[in-house]
Amino acid sequence: MTKQTIGAVIFPGFEMLDYYGPLEIFCVHNDVFEIRAVGELTDPVHASSGPATAPDDTFADEVHYDILLVPGGRGVRTEMHSPSFLTWLNAASNQATLVLSVCTGSLLLAKAELLDGRNATTNKNAFDWVFENAPNVNWQPNARWVEDGKFVTSSGVSAGIDMAVYVTEKLLGKPAADHATFVCEYMPNTDPNNDPFSILKD
Amino acid sequence: MTKQTIGAVIFPGFEMLDYYGPLEIFCVHNDVFEIRAVGELTDPVHASSGPATAPDDTFADEVHYDILLVPGGRGVRTEMHSPSFLTWLNAASNQATLVLSVCTGSLLLAKAELLDGRNATTNKNAFDWVFENAPNVNWQPNARWVEDGKFVTSSGVSAGIDMAVYVTEKLLGKPAADHATFVCEYMPNTDPNNDPFSILKD
Numbered sequence: 001m002t003k004q005t006i007g008a009v010i011f012p013g014f015e016m017l018d019y020y021g022p023l024e025i026f027c028v029h030n031d032v033f034e035i036r037a038v039g040e041l042t043d044p045v046h047a048s049s050g051p052a053t054a055p056d057d058t059f060a061d062e063v064h065y066d067i068l069l070v071p072g073g074r075g076v077r078t079e080m081h082s083p084s085f086l087t088w089l090n091a092a093s094n095q096a097t098l099v100l101s102v103c104t105g106s107l108l109l110a111k112a113e114l115l116d117g118r119n120a121t122t123n124k125n126a127f128d129w130v131f132e133n134a135p136n137v138n139w140q141p142n143a144r145w146v147e148d149g150k151f152v153t154s155s156g157v158s159a160g161i162d163m164a165v166y167v168t169e170k171l172l173g174k175p176a177a178d179h180a181t182f183v184c185e186y187m188p189n190t191d192p193n194n195d196p197f198s199i200l201k202d
Numbered sequence: 203m204t205k206q207t208i209g210a211v212i213f214p215g216f217e218m219l220d221y222y223g224p225l226e227i228f229c230v231h232n233d234v235f236e237i238r239a240v241g242e243l244t245d246p247v248h249a250s251s252g253p254a255t256a257p258d259d260t261f262a263d264e265v266h267y268d269i270l271l272v273p274g275g276r277g278v279r280t281e282m283h284s285p286s287f288l289t290w291l292n293a294a295s296n297q298a299t300l301v302l303s304v305c306t307g308s309l310l311l312a313k314a315e316l317l318d319g320r321n322a323t324t325n326k327n328a329f330d331w332v333f334e335n336a337p338n339v340n341w342q343p344n345a346r347w348v349e350d351g352k353f354v355t356s357s358g359v360s361a362g363i364d365m366a367v368y369v370t371e372k373l374l375g376k377p378a379a380d381h382a383t384f385v386c387e388y389m390p391n392t393d394p395n396n397d398p399f400s401i402l403k404d
Contacts, residue, residue: 008253010253015226016222016225016226016229017222017223017226017386019222020218020219020221020222020223020249020252021219021222021223023218023252023253024217024218024219024252024359027218027249027250027251027252030251035251035252035253036253037253037254044246044254044256047222047229048229049229049232049237050222050225050226050229050237051210051212051225051237051238051239051255051256051257051258052239052246052255052256052258053253053254053255053256054246054253054254054255054256055253056253056254123387124387125384125385125387155387156385156386156387157226157385157386157387157388158363158386158387158388159387161360182327182399183327183358183359184219184358184359184360185325185326185327185357185358185359185360185361185398185399186359186360187391187398189389196387196389197384197387
């Protein structure tokens with residue numbers, strides 16, 4: 001497969017594992033995936049209650065990414081109201097062939113007018129709040145992750161790792177996905193409908 | 203519980219999930235755990251095939267950490283021969299009340315003369331190499347994590363998340379650990395002897 005550039009978006013208050021969980025799975029195949037942290041400005045930005053990540057690129061660089069990764073976290077509450085963030089996210093998503101989100105990162109995609117009428121999911125702890133803020137998305141209450149066209153949205157935090165294993169299998173095949181989980185000593189949940197944190201009403 | 207400062211060590215080529223997996227679990231209880239990235243120098247350092255993390259403190263700051271977190275990764279092959287890194291690690295570990303490692307981070311602890319005669323574990327993919335480089339440690343071939351005194355060493359990459367859940371339960375109790383896994387939508391492996399990647403010879 002030709003080299004795929006992953007634009008992994010950072011913003012103040014992003015959630016650490018939303019971001020670095022999927023990147024760990026992708027980095028195993030660094031012959032295919034080139035990971036670049038992309039932020040609005042040049043300064044390192046602190047994760048939610050965690051260390052700061054330094055951007056490799058800024059929005060102004062206008063890099064074309066094949067794959068976008070959008071984490072959630074406390075900072076979503078700010079970025080969801082930021083015209084500059086949402087304008088960039090809309091344009092970069094339209095250029096990408098695959099757009100991935102973890103946790104409340106899907107609310108940022110919704111606010112960038114990318115998910116209306118689509119199926120998507122988010123952290124089940126934040127489900128009602130996300131629904132209220134983006135009622136035109138078909139939010140799925142029982143899903144470890146959801147694929148709809150080029151958008152793959154996952155449930156909360158650790159669910160992003162399972163989603164990345166799925167995307168690796170989709171792009172590179174099952175042996176490549178198995179190799180990634182073996183190297184990471186990770187037992188993946190490979191069923192998108194097996195959601196241990198489902199809030200499906202009976 | 204009084205505030206616990208976590209010194210989370212970075213070096214060029216550290217493994218992303220070794221580091222950010224445990225930190226995600228600890229950050230849920232940010233009323234107790236204060237996470238600080240500590241590096242030898244002030245510059246951000248790139249993870250193995252991943253983004254750069256900026257240090258909050260440097261070795262020269264001589265901060266006293268209650269808990270140390272030492273990740274593994276490709277960069278271990280350099281730091282294991284660095285007198286300045288190992289001297290700092292030895293001193294900081296002696297000051298700490300709890301020293302945690304993930305993956306081949308335990309080889310750095312061994313090279314800093316902290317694990318001789320102790321039980322410890324590491325990534326099972328790297329087991330033989332680690333054993334050859336530190337033969338005076340009682341390396342355990344079947345363990346998700348191993349506790350020996352104030353040292354808690356975990357197996358490869360994702361095992362650090364399970365180890366952090368255990369440490370949270372040990373320090374803050376089971377409800378606090380359960381809350382962290384719920385928020386992260388993570389199904390932990392809670393049995394240190396349940397090692398799906400065991401290389402125990404029959």
